[in-house]
Structures are given as structure tokens and as C-alpha cells.
Amino acid sequence: MAPAAAHQPLGSSRTVTDDLGTAVTLPAGPVTRVVSLVPSLTEALAATRRGALIGATDWCTHPADLDVPRVRGTKNPDRRAIESLAPELVVCVQEENRELDVRRLREAGVPVWVGVVESVDDALRVLRTLLTQVLGWDEPGWLTEVERLWGPDDGPRPMRRHVAVPIWRDPWMVVGPDTYTSDLLRVLGLDNVFAGPRSTGGSGRSTGDNGADPDGQVSRYPSVTVDQIDASGADVVLLPDEPYVFTDDDGPEAFTRTPTRLVSGRLLTWYGPAMLEAHQELSALDG
Template sequence: MHDDLGFHVALSQPVRRVVSLVPSLTGAIAATRPGSLVGATDWCTHPAGLEVARVRGTKNPDRSAILALSPDVVIANKEENRELDVRRLREAGVPVWVTDIETLDRAFSSMRRLFDEALGWGVPAWLVEAERRWAEPVRESGRRVAVAIWRDPWMVVGRDTFTGDLLGRLGVVHAFADASDRYPHIDLADLDAGDLDLVLLPDEPYVFTAGDGPEAFARVPTALCSGRALTWYGPSLLTARDDLAAALA
């Protein structure tokens, strides 16, 4: 079988020992078959209280610690993990399944393949329900919305991202969909401009709060929201649509 990047991955099914290097997919695996998850990154914060071996970060995983866990497969992601780490794990004899997710539809199809084809567990009920909820029609509002992800310097979500696609599925216009970069820097004066209807301020990766973020804007309304709802695929998709609709209201 082949992962999302077309790499052939030989797996014995059903898979019993998984190390996840992707926080979103850690949550997905824990929600589906928690006993199979033997390792995760320090950034894998959901579900709360997850007790598995930690293998450092998404960009600097401890490959020796991963090997010591004897996983049947390591789950990685094209954007979140380094190709170097994937290659060296494979060279050490560890099967690595790499996902590639830039849209909501791709998230659903990628996770279906991961659970059904790669892990041999079948499609989980929570995934079926999340697909159903996001398939419900939405009324287009035409509002131009930006998503800030950092300040000093200010950065926003740009082109070809899961978050940008999510905005479109919520009936609003992603203001920076045609940006030259996926996460461009932008002057605050340009962000606080009259052609925007709203700037969303999530709580990750920068932790925007009521006292840190909204006060910088004089013209454009802002709304605090969940970073997980905007950027995580997995079980958070069950509630993300309602959570984000409330923030956009």
C-alpha cells in the first residue's frame, strides 16, 4: 500500500503499536484505539491526560526513542514533520506513513485511508459523523475574514492551507487565499484595513487572549477562537464547525 505521497509502506495488519508525530492524528488515533498508541510528541496535547512515551517535538523527534518503542508504524505529515526524519526512520527499518492534508476533503480522505488501509481498523464512527456534519449546506456571507497566527511580527494564514479551506466551507471569504506564501508576514496597518470584515485570533500557535491581540486593532473587528478548531483535523472536527460559526457570528 502507498501513503499520501505515493511511498510504498509494508505493514502487517491490524497494526498494534503506533507512534504519532502529528498532534491532530494523535488525537484521532487515541479516540479510535487508544491502546495502540505507544508514543507521541511533546506537542500532542489532546486528549488531555494522554499517557504515552514522549519522543520530543514534531521537528526534532528523538529517533532513538522511537526505535526503542518498536512501533509497527510511525504516522507523520508532510507539513509538520521533516523529510530527513522520515527518511532516517525508514532507513532504520521503521515503516512510516506520511499524510498530506491541505483541505477538509483531503483530511477526510487521508484519514479514511490511514485507518482503513494502513492501520486495518476500518473507518471510525467519529470520522463518519464529522464528514456528515461538514457536508451540511452553509449560506455564503461574502464577509472577508483573515486569521492571524502570530504577532510581532504579525503573520496570517495564506494560500493552500487546511485553515483557509475551512474558512470557505464556513461561508466566508478567506482574505489571504491568494497570498504568495502559506503563512505570510503582514504589516499591522495592512491587517487593520478597511477591506476586512473580521480578523480571527486563535489561541495557537500564538496564544491570543482578550488582553493580547484585540487591542492592536482600531478599525477591523476581531474575535478570539479555538486554534484547534481552525487547524486540527481529527475528532476536533466534530465540534469545530459550531465553534467557528459562533466565533464568526
């Protein structure tokens, strides 16, 4: 995905292009009123310029002391509440937010920028582009450190463990290919057995029964059975606390052959300052 294109200011405005190719008109200077509909980006915005963040979703739990108006969820935002906040920009990502809400906000005259994140490289690009080019803010120190730890991707890496990552039960669903989580694990040497073949590497161990759609394509979040997870070849099943809240009493008991480990869903799925903690904690994961 190409970085956002920024054009020279014309009068009191400038235009940037989001990851889906849509032109977004913004103030000529730094953006000072932002609503975030993406929890991980809410944390990134607050860590960079908290005073500019004027609204967030109910799921935006970090930082814990963030005191801004809440506009419901990522997939059912209160569009009227957002409009009433008069944001200069609403921040979304393709995976977490509905095209319908993006379209309706734009029809109401609210500028919306949409990012696409399916890999670690995507996350680094979106963070830098959003903060420095789109919003026009100075580069934060935490982003410099995140880029030092995580980039650039230098191709296939040796896998030290094979893992499976359920995200739901009843029905069971797991993280599949072309996802930020799967790529984050790959970069750390943790092979997601349900990732399937992909251009960035990985073992391609997931074939046949491991969550393939009827047409033979592996879904990004395939539905599977517990038996399929247990027989997947994973060395360990990572059980996050989001979106499904796996606990000591809810999740591990389902697996009879494969060891399980409870992990922070934020470290597996959030891009931004959480990537600093993710690198430290997941790098130490040894089963």
C-alpha cells in the first residue's frame, strides 16, 4: 500500500490520500481535533498529542486515564455524536471499521482517513504516515523506538516455535493469514500454523482441514474445531483476552494434547506503543 500523498496547501486547507485511495481535506496546519475509532490508534494518538484527541470508542481502553467523550463501538459508532464533536479528522482502519459508517460520516461532511494494516510493515507505515504526514505532528519518541525494534522486514526468518491463536469459541475461530497478528508472530520467529502460504514467509503448514474455505482458500479468521487446533502441529496454543476473553477456567480445558498459554490480546493485535511491550514479552515466549 502506497503512503498517503500530501499536496501543497491551498488557502487554508491541504489534501491527503488515505490507504483506500480517497482524498481527504484537512486544515493546512497540524490537526488539532481528532476522533479515533481504532483502539490501538487511540493509544498512539494519546501518547503523541493527547490534547488533540477529542473522542474515542468504548473499546479504547488505553491509556486507562483517557478522559474524552465516547462514541460507542468500532462497528456501531454514534455518528451523530461524532458529528457534534466537530472533528477535523476521524481515524479508521479497514479491518475494524465498517465502510457504511465511513461513507455516512463523509456524506455528513466529516473528514475520515482509513488505513489498511495486514502486517507489521503496514503498521509501521500507517503509524508514521498518520502521525507525521496526515496529522502534521512531530515524530514521537515511542515511534522511533518501535521502528528500531520492528523494522524493516528483511524477509523469511527461522521459526523457533509453531503456535495457534484462537480468537473466539462457540464457534472456535483462529487467526489466519494476511493479518497483523500472524505477521507480528512471524517476525518474532513464531509460526502461526493456520497462516497458510504467504509472500512474507511462514511455513504454510495449514492445509486441508485447517480452516480452509469451501473454495480451498484459507480465511483470514477461519472457523475450526478444537480437534483441528489440537492436531494442527502447534507447539503451544496462545489464548488472548480479546476479542474473546480466555481465562484460566475458560479455554485451556478444551485442549487435551497441546499446551496452552494465556497472553495479552493487546500485545498480539494493537499497533502503536503496545508494540514496545509486545516485542519484549513475545520475544521471551518459549512455550
